[in-house]
Amino acid sequence: MVTVKKEDFVEIEYTGKIKEDGTVFDTTSEKTAKENNIYNQNMRYGSVIVCLGEGHILKGLEKALEGKDIDKDYMIELAPDEGFGKKDPKMIQLIQTSKFKKQGIQPMPGLQINVDGMLGVVKTVSGGRTLVDFNNPLAGRDLVYTVKIKRKVDDTKEKVEGYIKLILGLKDVNAEIKEGKAAIKVKKELPEDIQNELTENIKRLIKSIKSVDFIVEKEEKEKKG
Numbered sequence: 264m265v266t267v268k269k270e271d272f273v274e275i276e277y278t279g280k281i282k283e284d285g286t287v288f289d290t291t292s293e294k295t296a297k298e299n300n301i302y303n304q305n306m307r308y309g310s311v312i313v314c315l316g317e318g319h320i321l322k323g324l325e326k327a328l329e330g331k332d333i334d335k336d337y338m339i340e341l342a343p344d345e346g347f348g349k350k351d352p353k354m355i356q357l358i359q360t361s362k363f364k365k366q367g368i369q370p371m372p373g374l375q376i377n378v379d380g381m382l383g384v385v386k387t388v389s390g391g392r393t394l395v396d397f398n399n400p401l402a403g404r405d406l407v408y409t410v411k412i413k414r415k416v417d418d419t420k421e422k423v424e425g426y427i428k429l430i431l432g433l434k435d436v437n438a439e440i441k442e443g444k445a446a447i448k449v450k451k452e453l454p455e456d457i458q459n460e461l462t463e464n465i466k467r468l469i470k471s472i473k474s475v476d477f478i479v480e481k482e483e484k485e486k487k488g
Contacts, residue, residue: 264332265415269316270468272416272425273333276310277320282340282405307434312416312425314468319429321346324408333412341406350403355386360393370395422469423447430461443473448480 267273278290287299293308313319315329323345331337343349358378363370370376370393374385383397416422423438423445439446445465453461462475 266330266332267315267412267415268329270314272312272314272422272468273328274310274312274413274416274425275320275328275410276413277324277408277410280407280409281401282407288401307428307432310413311429312421313429314422314426317464317468324410328410328412331412333414336409336411339408339410341408343403343405346404346406347399347401348403350398354397356383356395356397357392358395360388360391363393419469419471423465423472426465426468427461440472443471445472445475446478447475448478450480452479453477 276291278287278292278295280287287295287301290296290299290301291308291311293302296302296306296308315325318325321341323341324339326345327339327341328337360370362378363376368374368376370385370388372385372387376383376385376395378395378397381397383395384400386394386396388394416425420438420440423440424436427433427436427438427447437448439448458475458477461477465475466472
């Protein structure tokens, strides 16, 4: 049997649930997303290509997959410190309700709000003060993942395209590989620092790639007459 290890590129399917009540919070299956009312039309559903050990999925999940066989289904349980961490009491804060009202926001329990760039959920509103929890909603939760390792990815072009899709959240990526050079077509120009970071990571993870170019695709205009 073929087993997978750290730095391997693998194609996987998965669904993550909260162990306590079975609530699905993440999935690669469009059908499962729709059935559990978490479907997002901007998401790319279907199996994903990840590089183990790179933090593309939860580190606890990555570690659990190392040494596993391909073409098998696994059920993996993660404690909070292997998932989204334990709840931090310092991340639960009392804020003057007037601060929200000045922004035209009427805080109420369960409302998700943005305070100084931090996302939080309103817990209680009383006495002119609002209690907001800035912890990740899944912090402190035991999780259960069902995962299938479909295959190990060996093709260089697939590795490059899979990596870019995942990191940039794109549905389609086209890369041409020739003599250690990767030419990646993108719809719009990426900031230089992003290009540099992607280039270094691709060269580090895919040893056969020596250089990377990002090519902006020009939209073809329809010819009239």
